[in-house]
Amino acid sequence: MRQDDKVEGSLSLGDRLLALFGETRAHAKARRPSVWSGLFGCLDDGGIFNLSLVALLSAVCGTTVLLLLNAEAREVEYHGYSDLMAFAFLALLVVYRWSQNYLIREATQEIELALHARRLATTRNVLRLSLEDVQTLGLRSVIDGIGAHYGTLSQTLVPIVAGAEGVVLLVFMSGYLVVLSPMAAALTSAVVVLTVAGFLASRTRLDEDMSQAVRSEDAFRELAEGLVRGKKELRLNPDKRAAFQNDMIERSEELAMGRSNAAAHFAAMLATGNSASYLMAGAVVFIMPLITGVEQSDISRIVVAVIFLLGPISSVVQTFQQVTTARFALAEIAAFQDQVEALANRHDADQSNGRVPEFQELRLNGVSYTHAGENAFSIRDIDLTLRKGEILFVTGGNGSGKTTLLRVITGLYPHHDGVIQMNGLRLAQYPPQSYRNLFASVFSDFHVFQHPYGLDEAGLERLDRWLVEFDIRHKLGADLRSIDANALSTGQKKRVGLALALAEQRQILIVDEWAADQDPSTRKRFYHEILPRLKADGLTILAVTHDDSYFDCCDRRLHMAEGRITEDSEAWRQ
Structure with missing residues (x-):
């Protein structure tokens, strides 16, 4: 025992x-x-x-x-x-x-x-x-x-x-x-x-x-x-x-x-x-x-x-x-x-690591979330639909609720009101692990662990390819089973973080201001080459960005202000 x-x-x-x-x-x-x-x-x-x-x-x-x-x-x-x-x-x-x-x-x-x-x-x-x-x-x-x-x-x-x-x-x-x-x-x-x-x-x-x-x-x-x-x-x-x-x-x-x-x-x-x-x-x-x-x-x-x-x-x-x-x-x-x-014990009993069926659609209807504390910030009455194989940009000023929205969508925060449906099935307030398995992410406060946890040999090979793709492989040691990110700049850490996320082969990619700390050439390649290639491979991308010169690279753009989605935010890109 x-x-x-x-x-x-x-x-x-x-x-x-x-x-x-x-x-x-x-x-x-x-x-x-x-x-x-x-x-x-x-x-x-x-x-x-x-x-x-x-x-x-x-x-x-x-x-x-x-x-x-x-x-x-x-x-x-x-x-x-x-x-x-x-x-x-x-x-x-x-x-x-x-x-x-x-x-x-x-x-x-x-x-x-x-x-x-x-x-x-x-x-x-x-x-x-x-x-x-x-x-x-x-x-x-x-x-x-x-x-x-x-x-x-x-x-x-x-x-x-x-x-x-x-x-x-x-x-x-x-x-x-x-x-x-x-x-x-x-x-x-x-x-x-x-x-x-x-x-x-x-x-x-x-x-x-x-x-x-x-x-x-x-x-x-x-x-x-x-x-x-x-x-x-x-x-x-x-x-x-x-x-x-x-x-x-x-x-x-x-x-x-x-x-x-x-x-x-x-x-x-x-x-x-x-x-x-x-x-x-x-x-x-x-x-x-x-x-x-x-x-x-x-x-x-x-x-x-x-x-x-x-x-x-x-x-x-x-x-x-x-x-x-x-x-x-x-x-x-x-x-x-x-x-x-x-x-x-408040969470649902489902702690399985099983994968969900192929993602088709995620729908939020009247979803709200309020941070703890008196007079705390909240997002309210969020209605949006995210479909397979599309690129959705989220824009808005600081404190508008973009990151909070991403955390609710990924199940990191429970939604307090409203309904979230995945492929037509309603999710519990605390979504199960099988739902969270949809997402790979690079949040603005992401952390690079000392070891690439969760990656098998095939995953390490994918990681190696993406590190080469992002021109960061030479900054790491020969053995990718151990990663020392202390000597990397913020932009370089984000490249490593994105490579790790893509090596997981999840169906939805979440990135929060990823390109903000990249040089102009890397930023341009991210929007004009990487994102279209990921979309062609069937990935769904939800990205927070302020790069208005690249707004034409998305299928739809969602704009937030004071915790709400503006009226024309989900209009299809013309």
């Missing part, structure tokens, strides 16, 4: 481990154990039971090492030496190291596999979303939801698992300390209880500080993106640059304050726990002899045991920070997963 399938069914070992420190995934809630029920009710799970045995083995070995050290110290005190104890010490130390390494390695691997499955499930749902949904979520939210939060969580796994092993070791060593001195054991218990109580009391404030830090970081990252994307404008305008710098300083100060507040809480907890631990050791040395009259030899053994306890106690205290960070990251991951899943 694949790991991502386990998430859909019974909980995997990694899911169970995540549940122990606050996993809140919605689809697992019905079966998600609480922290305590997870600890005591998961022995039926062989994986957790095995890890528990390894943790117990590690604790037993660590405690026995301490016992042997005290026993051998007493032997040396009476001028004795035991070869057997020395051998047992080394053997137990090897087992302790192996068990601790095995526990951390196996637990973190299982959790990473569970996170991998969830990341894949979320990615699948994001791929199901419409362009409208992704824009609603926001680019930064999507990137964080499938990447950044997982990275934060992964960084906490090793310390948390090590801290859990430290808890078991602390219990066993405390038991040994009880045998040596109930008073010292009581002091140790008081330190642990006070530390945990302090953490629980400040956890709400910690969550608030971390949330504030995340919000500040989002704002700062947005400015950092503007620093890169708007470098030209900032370089040319010193007033704009100074104001932008001041804004970055303010956001950076907010980010630093949020992080430092959270760090201050953790530092106070850590310092208090460590100080209390050393105070406990001091009480054993300076106070216990006065109260209980313990012999000097017993004091020495108790001090050794207390010193060994400082390590597990410090590990547990430091784990609190990692648990808080992990819980926060898990909450962010779960919230994003639930949001994406809710959006994805």
Whole structure:
């Protein structure tokens, strides 16, 4: 069974481990154990039971090492030496190291596999979303939801698992300390209880500080993106640059304050726990002899045991920070997963990749679409017909609705009102994938991927031919399975984008101001040679253009203004 399938069914070992420190995934809630029920009710799970045995083995070995050290110290005190104890010490130390390494390695691997499955499930749902949904979520939210939060969580796994092993070791060593001195054991218990109580009391404030830090970081990252994307404008305008710098300083100060507040809480907890631990050791040395009259030899053994306890106690205290960070990251991951899943479930069940019958006609009747937000732009009452094998130009000023219309036609945006029919069949508000398979596109904000996804060997051959056709083949490497578009100009990227679109062999080609960034000779060849050849091959072309000198190259021209089609826009070209 694949790991991502386990998430859909019974909980995997990694899911169970995540549940122990606050996993809140919605689809697992019905079966998600609480922290305590997870600890005591998961022995039926062989994986957790095995890890528990390894943790117990590690604790037993660590405690026995301490016992042997005290026993051998007493032997040396009476001028004795035991070869057997020395051998047992080394053997137990090897087992302790192996068990601790095995526990951390196996637990973190299982959790990473569970996170991998969830990341894949979320990615699948994001791929199901419409362009409208992704824009609603926001680019930064999507990137964080499938990447950044997982990275934060992964960084906490090793310390948390090590801290859990430290808890078991602390219990066993405390038991040994009880045998040596109930008073010292009581002091140790008081330190642990006070530390945990302090953490629980400040956890709400910690969550608030971390949330504030995340919000500040989002704002700062947005400015950092503007620093890169708007470098030209900032370089040319010193007033704009100074104001932008001041804004970055303010956001950076907010980010630093949020992080430092959270760090201050953790530092106070850590310092208090460590100080209390050393105070406990001091009480054993300076106070216990006065109260209980313990012999000097017993004091020495108790001090050794207390010193060994400082390590597990410090590990547990430091784990609190990692648990808080992990819980926060898990909450962010779960919230994003639930949001994406809710959006994805709105779409039709048809997610097939099957091709539609041969395209004949696409008809829009009274179609409207409104962008999200108050007083948002909309296109309204769109009536048009697109027929097989024709070239339709779309013209209009900036903000007239041309790109929005193309996105509605291609199914990237759902139409809010009206009817869309393809070959006489009415389409749902969210058209199925079989409909979107009609279109190949080069939008104005197109993206050239690092690899020509979706192209087989025949497709790569077609891509090679079109790249040669557009005089851009020599700019790319010998192997077209990897494409580096960073060194290309905007016009060159558009040539690569069009070559990729044509290599897909779709029935309708959508281009948005493709020729705007081309040199005059390429622009002329596009309109006078490429488009007629594509039409002769049976393609339907829908192109946004402002090249009025080439309006005679289309069969019809559609003009838009303020989200509407003008009355004479669909008149046949004379």
